[in-house]
Amino acid sequence: ATRPDVIEVDAVVIGGGFAGLYTVHTLRDDLGLTVQAFDNASDVGGTWYWNRYPGARSDTEVNAYCYFFDQELYNEWKWTERYPRQSEILAYLNHVADRYDLRKSYQFSTQIESLIFDEETDRWFVSTDKGQLYSAQFLVEAVGLLSATNVPEFPGQENFRGEIYHTARWPHEPVDLAGKRVGVIGTGSSGIQVISEIAPIVGHLTVFQRTPQWVVPSRHRPIDPDLIESIRNDYEGYHHDLLYSTTAFGFPESAVSAESVDEAARREAFEKVYDDGGGFQYMFKAFNDVGTSLVANKSATDVIEKRIRETVNDPIVAELLVPTDLYAKRPLCCDDYYEAYNRATTTLVDVKQNPIVEFTEKGIRAGDTEYELDVIVLATGFDAVSGNQLRIFQQGRNGLTLQDKWRDRAYTYLGTMTAGFPNMYMVYGPMGPFTNQPPVHEAQVDWIADAIKHTVDSGAATLEPTQKAEDDWMELCDAGAAMTLFPRVNSWINGANIPGKPVVNYFFMGGMAAYMDFMNADRDSEFGEHFLTDGHPARVK
Numbered sequence: 001a002t003r004p005d006v007i008e009v010d011a012v013v014i015g016g017g018f019a020g021l022y023t024v025h026t027l028r029d030d031l032g033l034t035v036q037a038f039d040n041a042s043d044v045g046g047t048w049y050w051n052r053y054p055g056a057r058s059d060t061e062v063n064a065y066c067y068f069f070d071q072e073l074y075n076e077w078k079w080t081e082r083y084p085r086q087s088e089i090l091a092y093l094n095h096v097a098d099r100y101d102l103r104k105s106y107q108f109s110t111q112i113e114s115l116i117f118d119e120e121t122d123r124w125f126v127s128t129d130k131g132q133l134y135s136a137q138f139l140v141e142a143v144g145l146l147s148a149t150n151v152p153e154f155p156g157q158e159n160f161r162g163e164i165y166h167t168a169r170w171p172h173e174p175v176d177l178a179g180k181r182v183g184v185i186g187t188g189s190s191g192i193q194v195i196s197e198i199a200p201i202v203g204h205l206t207v208f209q210r211t212p213q214w215v216v217p218s219r220h221r222p223i224d225p226d227l228i229e230s231i232r233n234d235y236e237g238y239h240h241d242l243l244y245s246t247t248a249f250g251f252p253e254s255a256v257s258a259e260s261v262d263e264a265a266r267r268e269a270f271e272k273v274y275d276d277g278g279g280f281q282y283m284f285k286a287f288n289d290v291g292t293s294l295v296a297n298k299s300a301t302d303v304i305e306k307r308i309r310e311t312v313n314d315p316i317v318a319e320l321l322v323p324t325d326l327y328a329k330r331p332l333c334c335d336d337y338y339e340a341y342n343r344a345t346t347t348l349v350d351v352k353q354n355p356i357v358e359f360t361e362k363g364i365r366a367g368d369t370e371y372e373l374d375v376i377v378l379a380t381g382f383d384a385v386s387g388n389q390l391r392i393f394q395q396g397r398n399g400l401t402l403q404d405k406w407r408d409r410a411y412t413y414l415g416t417m418t419a420g421f422p423n424m425y426m427v428y429g430p431m432g433p434f435t436n437q438p439p440v441h442e443a444q445v446d447w448i449a450d451a452i453k454h455t456v457d458s459g460a461a462t463l464e465p466t467q468k469a470e471d472d473w474m475e476l477c478d479a480g481a482a483m484t485l486f487p488r489v490n491s492w493i494n495g496a497n498i499p500g501k502p503v504v505n506y507f508f509m510g511g512m513a514a515y516m517d518f519m520n521a522d523r524d525s526e527f528g529e530h531f532l533t534d535g536h537p538a539r540v541k
């Protein structure tokens with residue numbers, strides 16, 4: 001076979017979501033590099049391109065779920081809701097793509113098949129499923145933390161005569177669920193949003209729940225105009241405080257530990273945040289130790305448990321909805337979730353007691369019962385954090401593949417680079433900060449741009465983290481995570497949701513402010529101490 005013509009660019013960017021769009025803008029328009037970007041979707045949007053299921057919306061307040069790099073953009077875009085719907089976020093990202101003319105740098109509907117580093121030329125060869133071959137000095141993988149879908153195979157799935165949709169592969173044309181018999185498998189963030197949204201309109205809703213989760217209301221309401229005004233008046237200050245907080249969610253985080261007050265005070269504080277709404281708020285706004293202290297955690301769940309039992313009319317159903325786990329997954333919020341189970345048209349099936357045996361022609365058999373359905377919704381989540389990267393064959397120095405390197409777990413430095421893969425950058429890669437994403441993407445992309453600029457300005461071909469920097473980072477991340485309760489509960493946060501996936505820590509849990517300090521230290525050292533330049537340690541001055 002003849003070799004396709006190689007197209008040379010300075011940088012290849014993979015992904016057209018929040019992170020990828022900003023990367024293209026920064027590398028192309030600020031650094032002046034030639035950039036070719038790709039996405040396997042047919043347009044921009046990333047997560048918000050794919051997740052079109054009924055009820056899909058951000059559960060981060062929008063004042064912190066957006067870009068900050070351009071105050072004019074912040075000022076001119078008018079959000080309508082505190083927690084915007086998928087369609088509104090997608091419209092925003094389309095607006096950003098237009099405003100900065102980003103689409104012209106993208107080739108859509110294109111899957112990257114392999115990324116191979118050529119040690120002779122110090123360049124990456126990038127091959128696409130369209131038979132193209134690119135060569136680039138720099139790679140930026142902005143492929144999404146939660147985008148590689150987890151689609152479990154149920155026995156007999158092919159026999160089902162109705163429709164099956166995964167939440168993150170929802171069709172573009174509206175799916176009419178009115179009056180239909182709908183089954184939902186999964187009760188994570190996606191599942192609870194679908195359930196709450198469709199319960200009032202479907203003919204019958206059957207929820208197949210494996211593990212109940214702690215859900216607090218979001219208390220959705222219009223945006224507080226005074227809050228937006230106050231941000232506009234101190235834009236730099238707000239943005240700085242956002243990045244130098246623990247979670248970057250844009251609300252004041254508590255500095256008080258629940259352990260330092262008595263139980264009555266704890267209950268009062270949790271009730272107050274519960275009544276104001278918000279999952280991340282519930283975890284981080286009342287006290288600072290819900291994720292680390294068993295005492296704090298128990299007080300937090302006592303309040304939610306009480307509210308579940310007050311809300312759900314049937315005590316048997318309520319019992320099934322009360323989790324037995326700690327409150328140490330990604331915190332959930334949704335309005336009208338528990339209320340959905342009070343409808344005569346909703347059935348809750350506990351698939352731990354009555355496992356899903358098979359899909360049949362007519363529906364789903366769980367335990368001894370066949371539930372007849374017209375539509376099955378798989379709200380079964382993602383091979384998170386490392387999943388999308390591992391779906392691309394990647395080979396760095398000495399023939400080492402990412403697939404081999406990450407067999408036991410995903411090793412990175414700062415969640416942005418991995419040793420042995422020169423000039424390969426990741427936005428929100430594994431072992432990155434455990435935070436709200438869009439503002440953190442920007443901060444990482446700024447760091448990546450500085451690292452690339454440093455490489456170009458110093459006339460070097462490559463920059464990569466040392467093995468020691470990576471080892472130290474992993475150790476630091478693990479020591480931090482071990483102090484939290486998150487490793488004690490199974491979820492996508494530790495890989496436990498995917499059969500066969502290594503169940504380990506995948507995050508830096510030391511807070512965004514500390515993470516900013518690490519990134520700034522590398523800038524201050526001119527990407528010295530923790531890096532190899534052209535394969536060699538920086539000369540110590």
Ligand code: NA7
Binds near residue numbers: 152185186187191356
């Ligand atoms: P999640 O949070 O991983 O939830 C997936 C749900 O699907 C969860 O309830 C799972 O139960 C359930 N599940 C997965 N596989 C099965 C099978 N085979 N049988 C029954 N039930 C199953 O994914 P989401 O999409 O809701 O949210 C992911 C993140 O995206 C979210 O946290 C936001 O940050 C955005 P389990 O708990 O494993 O027993």
